[in-house]
Amino acid sequence: MENVDQVLNVIETAGWFAPVLFVLFHLIRPFVFVPVLAVCLLGGYIFGPVYGAAYSYVGLMSVSISFYILIGAFPKIRANLSRLKNKVLKGREDVNVMQLLILRVMPFMHFHVLSFYVMESSVSFKEYVEKSAIINLSPAIIYTAFGGLIHELHFVGVLVLASFLLLLFFFARSKNGSIPLQDFMDGRHGP
Known part of the structure; x- marks a missing residue:
């Protein structure tokens, strides 16, 4: 976490170069095991919801494109991702x-x-990029908006929001199991 704090400090003090550093941080994020959520939240916190979402979107698209290019070079990772998928x-x-x-x-x-x-579901690189362009919008906008909200709140507000999210997480969990993904995707998760 200390490394993330150092990166955050460098980005905040970089001036006009900060967006470039932020996009680069998106690119190294998978290698330092920082979740997408955390980086997008930082984007909203540092740059505000509008610019943070734009920079996060560019970063997420950069990660998606580099993933497509690099996955062919690492067959073992490809096999592991296939099993996990x-x-x-x-x-x-x-x-x-x-x-x-x-x-x-x-x-x-x-x-x-x-x-x-x-x-795997795309027939070409172009189709992959088009689909990625759509699905990368949601984390860039939603997570970054939360980062901007956290930045605007006073410390007490952040504590209240964090407590609310923890309670929501606690009450949303299922004590009897989980909803299978297929049932969720088919909309069969109701009573």
């Missing part, structure tokens, strides 16, 4: 773009598993 999506091959848009903002969904699904 099959485990998460349970062989379901008809997830549409709107469903991917929703899945992209779920913090427990691995960014690259969804990117891998989009890559």
Whole structure:
């Protein structure tokens, strides 16, 4: 976490170069195991919701494109992602773009598993980029908006918001199990 604080400090003091450093931070994020949520929140905190969302979107698109290019060079990672994708999506091959848009903002969904699904379901690089351009909008806008909100709140407001989110998380969990992804995707999660 100390490294993230150092990166944050460098970005905040970089002036006009800060957006470039922020996009580069998006690119190194997967290698230092920082979640997409955290980076987009930082974008909203540092740059505000509008510029933060724009810079996060550029960063997420850069990650998506570099993922597509690099995944071919690492067959072992490709095989691992394929197994993980099959485990998460349970062989379901008809997830549409709107469903991917929703899945992209779920913090427990691995960014690259969804990117891998989009890559495998696309017939060309162009189609992959087009789908990625749509599904990367949701985290860039939603997560960054929360980062901007946190920046505008007083410390007490941040504590209240964090407490509310923790309570929501606690009450939203299921004591009897979980909803299978296929049932969620089909809308069969009601009583």
